[in-house]
Amino acid sequence: MNHFPQKVVDSKRAFRRELAAKPIGEKLRILDRMREREATIRRAAAALKTNRTKARE
Amino acid sequence: MSLRDVIVTVNQMEADGVIDRYAIGGAVGATFYLEPIATVDADIFVAFKSEPGKLLITLEPILDYLRSRGCFMKDEYVMIGDWPVQFLAPTSRLVEEALDTAVEIDVEGESARVFRAEHLAAIALQTGRAKDKARLLQFLEQGELDRNRFHEILEHHSLVDAWNRFERQFLKNEQ
Structure with a gap:
């Protein structure tokens, strides 16, 4: 059932x-921004993991 | 450094004779036809120059060239500015054909060579991970495929059974 x-x-x-339908130049700039965002999230997630590990020790 | 700058760099590599021919595949390639698809890296497929007397192909000339221009290795990637880039040799006849028949698309005055939509879709079917199937559905939903050309590719590369399974799994309610 949907x-x-x-x-x-x-x-x-x-x-x-x-x-x-956007021009390809614009779509590639969106990819640039998406990649930057993803990198920021990954760094934050890694830092969070490190902090949790330290807190457990 | 933006993706367009990566394209400029790779075009220069080709002009300088470091690589024979390249084409963009993966999520960046698919973005030429679909909505922007989030990805952490850019996949560049290259026909490697074979060196006289050497049987194995090597990335070293590419890496030397890029290192001399300030790029560096990070894990399995070459960092061209901010973008992790993977230089990949074709690993199947399908990818070889995709590289041979790739098309030139203008990116704000810079030419980029990109796999055709039908090849990107067929590679997605062949690769078959969840994200590849989702991408194939996007190609179909957005009407980006020349159905005749796509089916010719499927037949030529023995992907008809995989396509029938995909159709049964994902498209049975769409028809």
Whole structure:
């Protein structure tokens, strides 16, 4: 059974089409920003893990 | 340094004769056709120059070239500016064909060679991880594939059974 409202599915699909239709230069700049964000999250997660390990010791 | 700068660097490597031919694959390649797809690295497939008298292909000329331009190795990647880049040799006939038939796409005045959408989709089917299947669904949903060309590739590379399984698993309710 699918409880996900069709309106939400359609709206997501439309947004993805909108993103896909952007000029390639713009899409690559979005990838640049996504990679930076991902790197920040990974560093924060690694620091959190280190702190937790230290707290346990 | 941005992805466009990575493309500029790789084009220069090709112009300087360090690599024979390259094409962008993976998530960055797919982004040329779909919405931006989050990724931690850029996959560049290259036809390696074979050195006379040597049977094994080596990354060393690429690494030497890039090191002399301030790039450095980090784990299995070459860092070109901020981007971890993997230089990959084609590991199957499908990827060789994708490299041979890759297309040139203009990125704000810089030409980038990219796998065709149909090859990216076929490679995703062949690789078959969850994220590859999701990518294949995106190609289908966004109508980015020339269906005839895609099916020719599937037949040529013995992927018809894998495609039938994929269709049964993911597309049976869409038709």
